[in-house]
Amino acid sequence: MRKVIAALAALVLLAPLVGLVSVGLLMNPATVSCAAPAGGFQVGEVPEELTATTRNGETITLGRAELTHAATIIETGSGIEGVGRDGILIALMAALTESRMRMLANTSAYPESGDYPNEGNGSDNDSLGLFQMRPQAGWGTVAELMDPDYQAAAFYGGPGGPNEGSPRGLLDIPGWEQMGKGEAAQAVEVSAYPERYDNYEPVAEQILTTLTSTGAGGPVTADPVPVLAAGPVVESSRVVFPLPEGTWVATSPFGPRTHPITGEEESFHTGADFSAPDGTPILAAADGTVTVSEFSGGYGGLVVIEHQIDGGKVATAYAHSWEDGIHVQAGDQVRAGQHIADVGSSGMSTGPHLHFEVRQGGTDGEYIDPAKWLNDHDAADLPEADVPPAGSEDCDTGAGASGDPVPVEGDPDELVDDPTSCTDPDRC
Ligand SMILES: [Zn+2]
Numbered sequence: 001m002r003k004v005i006a007a008l009a010a011l012v013l014l015a016p017l018v019g020l021v022s023v024g025l026l027m028n029p030a031t032v033s034c035a036a037p038a039g040g041f042q043v044g045e046v047p048e049e050l051t052a053t054t055r056n057g058e059t060i061t062l063g064r065a066e067l068t069h070a071a072t073i074i075e076t077g078s079g080i081e082g083v084g085r086d087g088i089l090i091a092l093m094a095a096l097t098e099s100r101m102r103m104l105a106n107t108s109a110y111p112e113s114g115d116y117p118n119e120g121n122g123s124d125n126d127s128l129g130l131f132q133m134r135p136q137a138g139w140g141t142v143a144e145l146m147d148p149d150y151q152a153a154a155f156y157g158g159p160g161g162p163n164e165g166s167p168r169g170l171l172d173i174p175g176w177e178q179m180g181k182g183e184a185a186q187a188v189e190v191s192a193y194p195e196r197y198d199n200y201e202p203v204a205e206q207i208l209t210t211l212t213s214t215g216a217g218g219p220v221t222a223d224p225v226p227v228l229a230a231g232p233v234v235e236s237s238r239v240v241f242p243l244p245e246g247t248w249v250a251t252s253p254f255g256p257r258t259h260p261i262t263g264e265e266e267s268f269h270t271g272a273d274f275s276a277p278d279g280t281p282i283l284a285a286a287d288g289t290v291t292v293s294e295f296s297g298g299y300g301g302l303v304v305i306e307h308q309i310d311g312g313k314v315a316t317a318y319a320h321s322w323e324d325g326i327h328v329q330a331g332d333q334v335r336a337g338q339h340i341a342d343v344g345s346s347g348m349s350t351g352p353h354l355h356f357e358v359r360q361g362g363t364d365g366e367y368i369d370p371a372k373w374l375n376d377h378d379a380a381d382l383p384e385a386d387v388p389p390a391g392s393e394d395c396d397t398g399a400g401a402s403g404d405p406v407p408v409e410g411d412p413d414e415l416v417d418d419p420t421s422c423t424d425p426d427r428c
Pocket residue numbers: 252269271272273354355356418419420
């Protein structure tokens with residue numbers, strides 16, 4: 001299979017515009033069957049699709065392209081001494097978590113990455129490919145990282161790996177065999193959320209079993225749960241806190257307050273504020289679809305994500321990022337815990353912090369207490385606001401100004417409170 005992929009890569013380099021078509025035509029089951037080294041796993045026929053359920057109960061379906069990448073990860077791991085079944089599962093869990101097993105280009109960071117075969121465009125920093133490896137972090141060049149074989153080899157690392165232990169692959173992590181699988185994946189990925197990886201362990205197990213059992217072929221559905229129709233809103237069952245653990249302090253809760261900048265007494269704070277250092281990663285609170293990604297007005301940088309949770313629509317909003325600290329675009333599908341933006345202090349803000357809103361019903365829905373929502377979904381243990389919901393769906397934020405962010409005087413060390421408020425007492 002490596003030869004096939006190498007040939008593909010060469011073909012695509014010569015003719016980038018036909019790359020995606022070539023992948024579709026060439027990746028038929030017959031071409032991806034090949035022998036594994038003695039003692040390793042032998043990958044059989046790659047099925048059209050595979051449906052599996054995560055630990056959190058989310059059903060996901062992987063297609064031929066994703067399963068072909070999984071086969072690459074299994075075969076690469078099989079050929080490296082010391083990886084074993086656990087190491088392969090860890091690699092599958094990491095790729096499922098980081099990219100849903102897709103080779104993701106990143107054309108905003110590296111326009112040329114779009115010239116290589118890919119299953120989508122990511123936008124997290126300068127991350128590329130299956131394992132979301134960053135050229136700037138030393139993982140490899142764009143050309144190397146857009147090659148699934150290279151990414152798999154870099155993830156496993158070890159003496160034969162391409163990076164010679166820096167950055168560290170799995171085999172370069174001392175004691176990885178004794179760690180939990182999610183913890184080991186996290187040690188390689190240097191991510192804030194080990195439990196994100198553990199969520200995909202049942203899926204990784206099913207992929208490994210399916211691809212390495214003889215006679216596999218055709219659609220495989222090991223779970224009786226019906227496949228959810230692919231739609232613009234992804235059903236999400238998991239909620240995470242929007243900032244990494246240990247980086248934040250709650251500074252201003254949801255509800256009525258005296259406006260910290262205008263001094264107006266009957267203003268209503270539409271979200272909850274969490275002070276955090278400039279540049280701290282902001283994480284998507286749940287799986288969903290980005291509906292707003294803009295830089296203007298009182299919010300400054302603003303990302304809004306719509307989620308389907310508990311059968312209903314809800315949106316979360318993340319404000320005050322700097323313009324270059326917004327890493328997603330409207331229409332992007334994001335996962336719980338995905339790095340979507342960085343903490344900043346743009347718009348009506350006096351110091352670096354995240355202004356976090358929850359809107360019941362969707363992007364233009366009603367503001368509800370984010371602390372209570374996070375608590376109710378086991379993502380936080382915060383004091384809850386002792387007030388009824390804001391109740392106005394037209395409640396604007398800030399001074400209503402749009403366009404350039406409004407500069408605000410204030411000592412960032414003293415006043416990290418957030419003036420993103422509804423300022424019209426008749427409407428809030
Ligand atoms: Zn705020």
